[in-house]
Amino acid sequence: MPWILVFLFCLFCAPAQAVTIPGVTTGASASQEKAPPPEPDVEQKKAAYRALADVLENDTSRQELIEQLRKVADTPPKEQVPVITPPEVEDQKTVLENITDVGRHYGEALSSRFAQLYRNLIGSPHKAFNPQTFSNAASHFLILAASVFTLYWLLRLCAWPLYLKMGRWGRKKNREKSSWLHLPLMISAAFVIDLLLLALTLFVGQVLIETLHAGSKTIAFQQGLFLNAFALIEFFKALLRLIFCPRVPDLRPFTIQDESAKYWAVRLSILSGLIGYGLMVAVPIISNQVNVQIGALANVLIMICITVWALYLIFHNKRAITESLLHLADRSLTFFSLFIRAFALVWHWLASAYFIVLCFFSLFDPGNSLKFMMGATFRSLAIIGIAAFVSGLLSRWLSKTITLSPHVQRNYPELQKRVNGWISVSLKVARILTVCVAIMLLLNAWGLFDFWNWLHNGAGEKTVDVLIRIALILFFSAIGWTLLASLIENRLVSDVHGRPLPSARARTLLTLCRNALAVIISTITIMILLSEIGVNIAPLLAGAGALGLAISFGSQTLVKDIITGVFIQFENGMNTGDLVTIGPLTGTVERMSIRSVGVRQDTGAYHIIPWSSITTFANFVRGIGSVVANYDVDRHEDAEKAKQALRAAVEELMEMEDIRGLVIGEPSFAGIVGLTNTAFTLRVSFTTQPLKQWTVRFALDSMVKKHFDLADVRAPVQTYQLLPAPASGTPPTPEEPTL
Known part of the structure; x- marks a missing residue:
């Protein structure tokens, strides 16, 4: 206050x-x-x-x-006291307002582009048309074009028999399965030869330009436009021939029908020719020689016609291409099948967006649109090809496993499985990272995302640093867990030098230690990873402490179970496989955890007994077993004869090899240990191996029965006293008892 x-x-x-x-x-x-x-x-x-x-x-x-x-x-008294001005509070915009602002921004940019296009069509300066200059330039241009087309056609015609021989030889080697490399090598060699022929044609075309431009820079410029467009278009057609190869099916790398290959090769070639020669040759020449307005109008008409025709081809063949892609997905690896199926669902929308964007770019920026689209397309194909190649290598490595030597597998039985598991997870993560990097590079190729700037500045650098740290943390955690678990498992098995298996107690403790290490390493790793990605783990630790305190108060029985079980384990009270008696239950220990023990009775019933409920228990496998056999003999039999028969039975029992190996030391005869009105009791005792006392006892009973019968030693006879019923009205008189 x-x-x-x-x-x-x-x-x-x-x-x-x-x-x-x-x-x-x-x-x-x-x-x-x-x-x-x-x-x-x-x-x-x-x-x-x-x-x-x-x-x-x-x-x-x-x-x-x-x-x-x-x-x-803190301001000294002599200085002027500064004026406190609270900072301006910026208004937080809603999501709808942000969307409205973005839509308004791009809408204004689009409207300005259309306004600029309208000014190009209407307000461009007029230029006088000179028919003589146009005819002179057109004649030189047509001479160069005819010469270049003819030369390139003749060169490819001469190389066609070579392509046929290369295809037959590669297919023959592929069918003979002598090597899988011959056919891809021939396909690559045919593509290289195609590029060499194109380079030779371009060289001759450049020489023809030097001689056919008639000293006019305008004619030379127009011929140069044609040669550049020819180089770009024919390179694209060479790629189409590499994929479809309509005239030489043996060099076709993919399984495509001849009709489909010819259909798409012809139409895509025509489409590329219209785009290239229309935008890179026809429009600049019309703008230069005729009129800028007519050139801009020609550009609009060409791109609209090309876009409409491309959309018709896309949706006309949508079903056939989708079915082909799904069929390809069925024959591909699982990882690639997922992407192929996803692409089969949206390929027509992507292709439509490509041509629509190309149309708009060519309308707004005729000079650079085709260059940008072709460059982005080639970069995209290269990125997809490299990413598919790397992902294919990783998928092939995933199908392989590391096989350790038999000696190492014997000493470390789980090491090979664990190492192959870590490698498999690492390769899958690397494959996912490859896909992510490829997506970002594709966005960068189309100008939607500046990947290199993001990588070197700000969030990108931090993201890469965090990923490297996470990879190192996981790597060292995996190495540590693998080493510790392998050492524990090495102690659980015998070695090649005949080292015996550890005791049941040691196996139980080592298994519990391995499980505890797994929990500790996992918890520490998760905490470190959370701290690396920027999560404040202090509240988590505090919450875990408070939760642990609450659990300790609310589950005292559970804590008591754990503590009692730990002490029983350290005292070597029981182990898996022991025959024990816990309270009224007698059975074999099948499972031991930190909270309870599982006991299986001879009836098949399985009991789970918490450690805290065990006050006393008996273990039948600790050290030795004991047999104390008592045999009752009729009181009227000769005691010495009975003792001799018992000794004979024991001697014959000890001569049995399978029984003698179970008995420790010599049997002990106690003689007569009990006497009643009808019998006396003889006792003999054995010390046996653990859990073998019942086997010895069953065999001893059989031998005693045999020798007692041979010596005519009778068991006690049950006696009854029969009293006659008295007559009515007369008191009972005592008579001799009847046995």
Whole structure:
């Protein structure tokens, strides 16, 4: 409360301190100290409170206000006290307002482009048409074009028999399966020869330009336009011949029908010729020789016709191409099949968008549109090809496994599986990163995303740094877990030198230790990864501590189970496979965890017993087993004869090799250990191996029965006393008992 009063006092006395706060102070200066300012009214006070609340509500303005207050407090008295000006609070726009702003921006840009196109069609300067100059330039241009086309056609005609021989030889080697490299080598060689013929034609065309331009720079310029367009278009046609190869099917790298190959090769060649020669040759020549307006109009008409025809081809063949892509996906690897199926669903929209964008670019920027689109297309094809090649290599490596030597597999049984698992995960992550980088490079190729600027500045550099850190953390975590788990598993198996298997207690403790290491390493790795990606793990640690405290109070039985189980394990009380008696249950231990033990009875029933409920238990496999056999003999039998028969039975039992190996030491005869009215008891005891006492006892019973029968030693006879019923009315008289 005192601090609030001090704050209110300072607030209302602020005009006396040469500091101006909008809405609170009244702008008084130090020179007016003698004249006290008027008392603000209620509305001014409310406005001051609202202004101060707005300043304090914004985190940035509040921090700046605090800094300015500290600066005012630290200002020496002789200096002018700075004026506190709260920062301007920027209005936060809604998502709808942002979308509206973006739409307005691009709408204005599009309308300005159409306005510029209209000015090119209407307001361009007129140029006088000179028929003589036009006819002279056209004749030289046609002579060069005819010469270049004829030369290139003759060269390709001469090379056609060579292509046929190369295709037959490559297919023959491929059918013989002598090597898979021959056919791809012939396909690549045919493409290289095609490019060499194109280069030779361009060289001859350049020589012809030097001799056919008639000393006119305009004619030379127009012929140069043609030669550049010819080079670009024929290079694209060479790529089409590489893919479809309509005249030499043996050199076709893909399984395509001859009719489909000819159909698409012809139409795509015509389409590329119309685009290239129309935009790069016809439009510039018309603009230069006839009129700029007519050239712009020709550009619009050419691009509209090309776009309409391209859209017709796309949607006319949509179903056939989609079915072909789905069939290709069925024959591809799973990873590539996913992308091919996705592409089959949207390929027609992508192709339509490509030609529509090309149309708009050519309308707005005729000089650079085709160059940009072709460059982006070639870069995209190169990126997709390289990404597919790298992904294919990674997929091939995924199908392979590392095989360790038999010695290593014997000592470390899970090491090979674990190493192959880590490598498989790493290759899958590398394949995903390859796809992501390829997508970003494709966006960069089309000018939608500046990949290199993003990579070297700001978020890109930070992202790459975080990814490298994450990779290193996961790598060292995997190495540490693999080494520790392999060492533990090495202790769980015998080695080539005959080292015996560890005890059941050691196996149980090592298994629990391995599980605990897995939990610890996983938790630490997750925490470090969260901190690397910018997540504040302090609240998580605090929350985990509070949660652990709450759980410890709310689940005391669980904690008691864990602690009791740990002590039983360290005391080697029981292990997996032991025969134990826990309370009323007797069975074999099948499973032991940190909370409970699983016991299987001989009836097949499986019991889960918490450690905390075990007060006492018996273990039948600790050290030795014991057999204490008692045999009752009729009281009237000769004791020495019975003892001799028992010794004979034991001697014959000890002569059995399978039983003698189960008995430790010699049997012990106690003689007569009990005497009743009808029998006396003989006892013999054995010390056996653990869990073998029942086998020895069953065999001993058989031998005793055999030798007692041979010696005519009788078992106790049950006796009954029969009393006759007395006659009615007469008291009973005692008679001799009947046995």
